[in-house]
Amino acid sequence: xxxxxxxxxxAGPGYSRWLIPPAxxxxxxxxxxxxxxxxxxxxxxxxxxxxxxxxxxxxxxxIVMLGLSAAVLGTWVERxxxxxxxxxxxxxxxxxxxxxxxxxxxxxxxxLYLGYGVIGGIGLGIxxxxxxxxxxxxxxxxxxLATGMAIMGFGGGALIAxxxxxxxxxxYDPGFVATEPGAVASSSALAQTFLxxxxxxxxxxxxxxxxxxxxxxxxxxxxxxxxxxxxGALVRASEAIRTPQFWLLWVVLFCNVTAGIGILxxxxxxxxxxxxxxxxxxVSAAAAxxxxxxxxxxNMLGRFVWSSLSDRVGRRPIYVMYLGVGLVLYLLLALFxxxxxxxxxxxxxxxxxxxxxGFATVPAYLKDLFGTLEVGAIHGRLLTAxxxxxxxxxxxxxxxxxxxxxxxxxxxxxxxxxxxxMVGVLAVGFVANLLIRPVDESHFDDExxxxxxxxxxxxxxxTR
Amino acid sequence: xxxxxxxxxAPTTDPATTSPLLIALAWLLVGIPLAYGLWQTLVKAxxxxxx
Numbered sequence: 001x002x003x004x005x006x007x008x009x010x011a012g013p014g015y016s017r018w019l020i021p022p023a024x025x026x027x028x029x030x031x032x033x034x035x036x037x038x039x040x041x042x043x044x045x046x047x048x049x050x051x052x053x054x055x056x057x058x059x060x061x062x063i064v065m066l067g068l069s070a071a072v073l074g075t076w077v078e079r080x081x082x083x084x085x086x087x088x089x090x091x092x093x094x095x096x097x098x099x100x101x102x103x104x105x106x107x108x109x110x111x112l113y114l115g116y117g118v119i120g121g122i123g124l125g126i127x128x129x130x131x132x133x134x135x136x137x138x139x140x141x142x143x144x145l146a147t148g149m150a151i152m153g154f155g156g157g158a159l160i161a162x163x164x165x166x167x168x169x170x171x172y173d174p175g176f177v178a179t180e181p182g183a184v185a186s187s188s189a190l191a192q193t194f195l196x197x198x199x200x201x202x203x204x205x206x207x208x209x210x211x212x213x214x215x216x217x218x219x220x221x222x223x224x225x226x227x228x229x230x231x232g233a234l235v236r237a238s239e240a241i242r243t244p245q246f247w248l249l250w251v252v253l254f255c256n257v258t259a260g261i262g263i264l265x266x267x268x269x270x271x272x273x274x275x276x277x278x279x280x281x282x283v284s285a286a287a288a289x290x291x292x293x294x295x296x297x298x299n300m301l302g303r304f305v306w307s308s309l310s311d312r313v314g315r316r317p318i319y320v321m322y323l324g325v326g327l328v329l330y331l332l333l334a335l336f337x338x339x340x341x342x343x344x345x346x347x348x349x350x351x352x353x354x355x356x357x358g359f360a361t362v363p364a365y366l367k368d369l370f371g372t373l374e375v376g377a378i379h380g381r382l383l384t385a386x387x388x389x390x391x392x393x394x395x396x397x398x399x400x401x402x403x404x405x406x407x408x409x410x411x412x413x414x415x416x417x418x419x420x421x422m423v424g425v426l427a428v429g430f431v432a433n434l435l436i437r438p439v440d441e442s443h444f445d446d447e448x449x450x451x452x453x454x455x456x457x458x459x460x461x462x463t464r
Numbered sequence: 465x466x467x468x469x470x471x472x473x474a475p476t477t478d479p480a481t482t483s484p485l486l487i488a489l490a491w492l493l494v495g496i497p498l499a500y501g502l503w504q505t506l507v508k509a510x511x512x513x514x515x
Contacts, residue, residue, distance in 0.1 A: 014481025290512030
C-alpha cells in the first residue's frame, strides 16, 4: 500500500472535516487559472507570430480535454481516491506548463497545444472531479455547501491568476505594462512565467493532496457505507448513463452553460455596444474591463451562495430558479438592457451567478439522484456537457453576431437575436429539469444496495 | 455515511485530535491568495463606476 492509496488516507476518528474544503480549494484555485488564459493571448500571438484564432485553440483544446478526461478517468478517480487523483492532476497540470514553457522558448507552437491543451487539459479534468466525491462523503448533510466551496475555487482561480500572471510577466520583462492596450511581453518572459506558474501550481496542489482524507470506513468502496439518493438509490456510473435522469441533467447543464457563455464570451465588447450612440460608446475600455471583473465576482459568489442554498430549498427548485428566472432576466436584458448601465450590469451579474451556481450544484443533484456509490465518476461523465457547451455557446453567439457585423461596432438591437436564442436554450433546459424524477429501482445496484443495508442495520444494532 | 467509531450520519469532528492551528493554517493558505484575487478584481471592477 502506497501513501497515495485510498486505504492510506482514511481519516482517524478525530480528523476534522473542515480540512477537506481547503484541500479541495488548493486544487481548484490552481486549475481555475485556465479561465485567465486570455491574459497571455496578445503576447503568445506575438511570440509565435500567429493568429488570435490559433492561440484561442489552446484554450478550447484544454476545455475539451477537461470534459473528455473527466468522463474517461472518472471511474479511475473514484476507485483510486482523492490523493492519488490530486497528485496525478498536479503532475499533469504542472507538466502542461513546463512543456508549454519549452514550446515558447523554442518557438514550437505544437508544444503549447500538447502541453497546455492536452496534458494540462487532462490535469484539469482529473483535478476538477478529484475532491468532489470526497467532499460529498464528508458533508452528507450539506453536499451543496461542500461542493460549492470547492467549485467556487475554480471561479476564484482566475481572479488570482490574471493579476499574478501580469506581475510575473512584468517581473521577467520590465518593459511590459499590463494596463497599456495591446501590451506584449517578450517570449523569454512568457517562458519564464509559464515555468514559474507550473512549479507554484504543482506545489500548491500537492499541499491539497497531503491534506485530503477519506472519511472513516471509506478506505474500501466494497465495505464502505454509502449515502443513498433521495429514494434509496445506489447506482453505478455505467448504469447511470442508461437512465433518462442522467441525460436530462446533461441537457440542463448544457443549456445553463451555453447561455452563460453567451454573455461571458462577449462581455467587454457587449457592454460597449449596448451603450453605443452615433458610433461612439459611452462605456470606456477601462469600465468594460471592470464589467468583466464584476461578472467574475458574480460567477464565483454564485457558485458558493446558490449551491449552499440548494441544501435548504432542494436541487430541482434551485435549477427552476437558474433556468426559469435566468430566462426572464435574459429576456429583460434583450429588451431593456440598454436603458441604463446599472440595469445592464445587474441583470448580467445575476445571470452569471446562476451560470456559476449551475456548475456547483450539479454534484449534489447527482448525489440526490444516484447516491454516493460512484457519484464522482457520474459527475465526470456529466462534464462532457460542459465541453459540448464550451464549443456550442461561442459558436451560436459568434455565428449570429457575425451575420450582423463585428463585436465592437454593433448596437444593442444587434444582440437581440443572439440573446433571444439563449432564452430558447434556457427554456429547453427548464423543461428538461422539470422532467427529472427519482431514478427507477431497476437501475439500482442490487448487490451494493443489499450490502449497504446490512452495514446500516449492523451499525444501528451496535449502537442500541 | 459510515464512521468506524461513531454512529451519527455525519463524520465526527473532534477538535481534540485535529489541531485548530492546522485548520487555521490550511484555510489561510487558500484564503490569502483568494483574498488577493478578490481585492485585485474589486479594484478592476471599480473602474466600471469611476471610468
